[in-house]
Amino acid sequence: MTPRDPFPERGLTFSGDPVTVAAALCAATDEPHLLYEQGGDVVWSEGEAVVVEVDGTAVRRYGPDTATAQLPAGAHPLAAAGELLRAQTGGPGTAHGWITYELAHAYHGGDVPAGRLLARFVVPRREIRLTPSTAVLRAAGPDALDTLERRLRTAERAATTPVASRITVDLEEHAARYRAAVTEVVRAIRAGELDKAIVSRSVTVPREIDLPATYVAGRRGHRPARSFLLRHGGWEAAGFSPEIVARIDADGLVTAQPLAGTRALTGDPAADAARRAQLHRDAKEVYEHAVSVRLVQEELHSVCLPETVRAEAFMGVEERGSVQHLASRLRGRLAPGRDRWDALAALFPAVTASGIPKPPALAAVRRTEERERGLYSGAVVRLDRDGTLDAALVLRTVLRKGGRAWLRAGAGIVADSDPERELEETREKLRAVSGHLVPADATTVSDDTGGAVVPTAVTAP
Numbered sequence: 001m002t003p004r005d006p007f008p009e010r011g012l013t014f015s016g017d018p019v020t021v022a023a024a025l026c027a028a029t030d031e032p033h034l035l036y037e038q039g040g041d042v043v044w045s046e047g048e049a050v051v052v053e054v055d056g057t058a059v060r061r062y063g064p065d066t067a068t069a070q071l072p073a074g075a076h077p078l079a080a081a082g083e084l085l086r087a088q089t090g091g092p093g094t095a096h097g098w099i100t101y102e103l104a105h106a107y108h109g110g111d112v113p114a115g116r117l118l119a120r121f122v123v124p125r126r127e128i129r130l131t132p133s134t135a136v137l138r139a140a141g142p143d144a145l146d147t148l149e150r151r152l153r154t155a156e157r158a159a160t161t162p163v164a165s166r167i168t169v170d171l172e173e174h175a176a177r178y179r180a181a182v183t184e185v186v187r188a189i190r191a192g193e194l195d196k197a198i199v200s201r202s203v204t205v206p207r208e209i210d211l212p213a214t215y216v217a218g219r220r221g222h223r224p225a226r227s228f229l230l231r232h233g234g235w236e237a238a239g240f241s242p243e244i245v246a247r248i249d250a251d252g253l254v255t256a257q258p259l260a261g262t263r264a265l266t267g268d269p270a271a272d273a274a275r276r277a278q279l280h281r282d283a284k285e286v287y288e289h290a291v292s293v294r295l296v297q298e299e300l301h302s303v304c305l306p307e308t309v310r311a312e313a314f315m316g317v318e319e320r321g322s323v324q325h326l327a328s329r330l331r332g333r334l335a336p337g338r339d340r341w342d343a344l345a346a347l348f349p350a351v352t353a354s355g356i357p358k359p360p361a362l363a364a365v366r367r368t369e370e371r372e373r374g375l376y377s378g379a380v381v382r383l384d385r386d387g388t389l390d391a392a393l394v395l396r397t398v399l400r401k402g403g404r405a406w407l408r409a410g411a412g413i414v415a416d417s418d419p420e421r422e423l424e425e426t427r428e429k430l431r432a433v434s435g436h437l438v439p440a441d442a443t444t445v446s447d448d449t450g451g452a453v454v455p456t457a458v459t460a461p
Contacts, residue, residue, distance in 0.1 A: 007093065010137045010145045012152075018042040018130035019219050020159035021152070023229060025128070027212040028155065032122065032232030034096045036382050037219070038390070040132065043382065045096055047125025048232070050088045052081050054103065054119035056112035059084060063123070077106055078348075081121055082341040085383070088123055093138075093385040097121030098235060098394075101373040104349045108359045110366065120233040121381070128152060161220065162213040162438050169407065169434040171427050173203040174370055178426065181368035182411075182419040188364060189415045195291055197355035197364045200410030201426055202371065205398065208440035209405060211238050214398060218436035222321040225257065226392035228380045235375050239397030240433070242320040243327075245379045246347045250387040252334035254304055254343045260292040260352045260412055261285035261326030264428040265319060272324070276317050279326055284416045289315060289326040292351045292412075295358075296330050299346045304332030321396060321432035340389040344381075350393045353377035353410065375399055376408040396432050407433050 022035045022044040033046045049065040054073060059080040061069045066088045071080040078099075085095055103118040105111060112118070126139040126148055139148045178201045185197050215229040215238035222240040229238050247255040261282070263275040279285050293311065300309045309332035318327040334343060354377070355361020365373075376399060379391040399406055409429035411422040 007138045007140055008142070008145065010149065012135040012137065012149065014130060014133060014135040016130075016156045016159060018132065019227075020161060020216055021155050022128070022130060023212040023216045024155040024159045025151065026215075026229050026231075027210075028151070028158070033230065034122075034124075034232070034380070034382075035215070035229040036096065036380065036390075036392075037227040038225075042130045043094075043127065044130070045094065045122075045124035045127045048122050049125050050085075050095075050123035052084045052097075052121040053117060053233075054078075054081055055117055056106070056114055061085075061088065065123070073106065075106070076341075076345060077103065077119070078341045078345050081119065082339070085121060085123070094127060095121055095123045095383040097381050098230065098233065098375055099348065099379045099381065099391075100375055101349055101353070101377045103378070104354065104358070104362055107345055107348070108362055110359070110362050113372070117233065121383075122232060160213075160216070162210075162217045162442070167205070167207060167209070167434070167437040167439060169203055169205060169430070169437070171203060171430050171434070174201040175423055177201070177370060178423055179419040182413055182417060182422050184368055185364050185413045186415065186417050186419075188360075189413065194360040194364060195356040196288060196412055196414050197361040198353050198377070198410045198412050199365065199368055199422070200373065200376065200408050201369070202376075202406045202408040203430060203434075205405035205407065205437060209398065209400075210438045210440045210442060211236055211398070211400065213438035213442070214238050214436060217438050218398075218433060221436050222396070222432070223319060224321075224396070226380075226390070228392060230380060234401055236400040237375060237380075237394070237397050239380065239392070239394055240321060241380075241392040241397075242318070242325065242395055243350070243352065243393050245350045245391040245393050246344050246389070247391070248334070248340040248343045248389045250384075254300060254332050254334060256296045256300065256330050256347055257327065258289070258292045258296050258330070258350070258352050259318060259320070259325040259327045260289040262323050262411070262425050262428065265322055265324055276324060279317060279324070280315070284414060285326060286315070287416075288412045288414050289328070291356055291414075293328050293330065295351045295356050296347070299351075300330060300332040303334060303338045303343045303346045305335050308333040322435075323428050323432060340387065344379075344389060344391055348379065348391075349377060352412070353393060353395065355412075373408070374401065377410070396429065398433055398437065
C-alpha cells in the first residue's frame with residue numbers, strides 16, 4: 001500500500017469460472033460497473049469514486065472522493081483526461097472507461113459534436129480480479145472486503161452458462177443504403193480522395209435482452225482478444241473484441257494488433273482451410289491488410305523510438321467467433337517525453353475501424369453512414385495500478401442506450417471493393433453476435449449442479 005492507494009487487498013482461493021462469476025456479479029448490481037477479460041482472466045469493477053468526462057470543449061473531474069476540476073479539451077483531450085486522473089487520490093488504484101468513435105474528430109480535423117459526451121473514465125469503489133484459481137479483492141477497509149467476499153461467494157453459486165437464443169435479427173436492415181454507401185466511397189477512392197474507409201451499418205435488436213446472460217453466451221462462442229460487459233455513463237455493452245486499439249505496458253512497450261481481411265468460418269475444417277487460403281490469395285484483402293499495417297507503423301513512429309518499431313507477426317490468420325481475419329502485431333517503445341495517452345491518441349481510432357488517411361476516411365464515414373457510431377469502433381479502456389493501459393476495440397458488440405439495443409458491423413472499402421461482397425462481410429460479422437442473444441424474459445430452470453439456473457432460449461415471433 002502507498003499513501004495514494006489506501007485500499008487493502010484480500011487474496012482468496014477460487015475454483016469457479018471467472019467469466020460466469022463476474023457476469024453474475026454484474027447481473028446482481030444496480031451500480032455502474034465494468035467486466036474486462038483477457039485470456040480467461042477477469043477484472044470486475046463497481047461504483048464511481050471519481051469520474052472524468054470529456055466533451056468537445058472541456059474535460060471535467062467530479063465525484064464523492066475527489067475535488068471538482070476542469071481543463072480545456074484542447075487538441076489533446078485524452079492527455080487532459082490523463083492529467084485529471086493522475087491527480088485523483090480515491091479508489092483502489094485502477095481506472096476504466098470508454099471512448100466513443102466521435103472523439104476521433106478532435107484529433108483529425110473534423111467537427112466535434114457539440115455538447116456530446118465523447119469519453120468517460122471512472123475510478124471504481126471496489127474491484128475483484130479473478131483467475132481460474134485465485135481471487136484478489138480490493139475495497140475500502142476490512143468491513144468492505146468482508147461484504148465483497150460474501151458477494152463473490154453468492155455470485156459463485158449463482159453463475160450459469162445460458163444457452164444461446166434464436167432471437168430473429170433482420171440482417172438486411174439498411175442493406176440498400178449500405179450498397180449505395182460502398183459505391184460512393186469506392187468512387188471517392190478511385191478519384192484519389194483517400195485509400196480506404198471502413199463503412200458500417202447497424203441492425204436493431206427487436207426485443208429486450210438479458211445483457212449479462214448474452215455476454216456469457218457470446219463469450220462461449222468466441223475467442224476474442226478482449227471481452228467486456230459494462231454499464232456506466234448512459235452506455236451498456238457486451239462485447240467480444242477481435243483486437244486491441246493499443247496496449248501500453250508500464251515499461252513503455254506499445255502494442256497494436258491490426259486485423260483486416262475477412263472470411264466466414266463454417267465449422268467445416270476443410271472449408272475453413274480453403275477460405276483461409278483464399279484470404280492469402282485475394283489481392284483486395286492482402287492490399288487492405290498491408291496498407292493498414294503501414295499506417296500503424298507510421299503511427300507508432302510518431303510516438304516511439306524509431307529503431308524500436310517492428311512487426312512481430314505479419315499477415316497470419318486469427319479466428320474470431322464466426323469469422324477469420326488476416327492479423328499482424330506491431331510493437332515499439334515510447335520515446336522520451338511521450339506517455340500512454342500520446343500512444344493511445346496516435347493509434348485512435350483504430351485504422352481497421354476508420355480508414356486511410358484518417359481525416360478523409362472519417363469524413364467519408366460521417367457522410368455515408370446512417371447515424372453516429374457512438375461507442376461502436378471506439379474503445380473500452382482499463383488503466384492498471386502499475387501504469388499499464390489496455391484499450392479494446394469496440395467491435396462484435398451488442399450496444400444499448402436510451403432504451404434501444406442494436407448491433408453494428410462494417411467492412412474495409414478499397415478501390416476494388418464490390419458492394420455485394422462488402423455487404424456480405426457485414427452479415428458475417430453481425431452473425432458473430434446475433435446468434436448469442438438471450439431474451440430478458442427467458443425461462444430459467446435448475447440444472448444438475450446443485451441449484452444453478454440456466455436461461456432457456458425463447459424464439460422471437
